[in-house]
Amino acid sequence: MPKPGMTGICLKTEVAELLRTKAKEANMGINDYLTAFLMKTPLKRSSEPENVGSNPTGPAKNKTLQAKASRNRLYQKSLEAQSSEN
Secondary structure, eight states: OOOTTOOOOOOOHHHHHHHHHHHHHTTOOHHHHHHHHHHHSOOOOOSSOOOTTOOTTOHHHHHHHHHHHHHHHHHHHHHHHHHHHO
């Protein structure tokens, strides 16, 4: 049974291992890594603003995810800068 606020998904063993490896290399947890990865390529949306209540996770949670993704992008950029210096 997943913890409250969480959900379970089934992945092939190879996919789960790859996610763990990539997240560990980025010094991130799997959830943060997936969030950053998925937010890296934004969905194509119309230019109209989103209606209040149309976000199933709620506006506050969405802003939290956006903030995490933003921090993760900054972290990835700093890693890229460090690797290009070496």
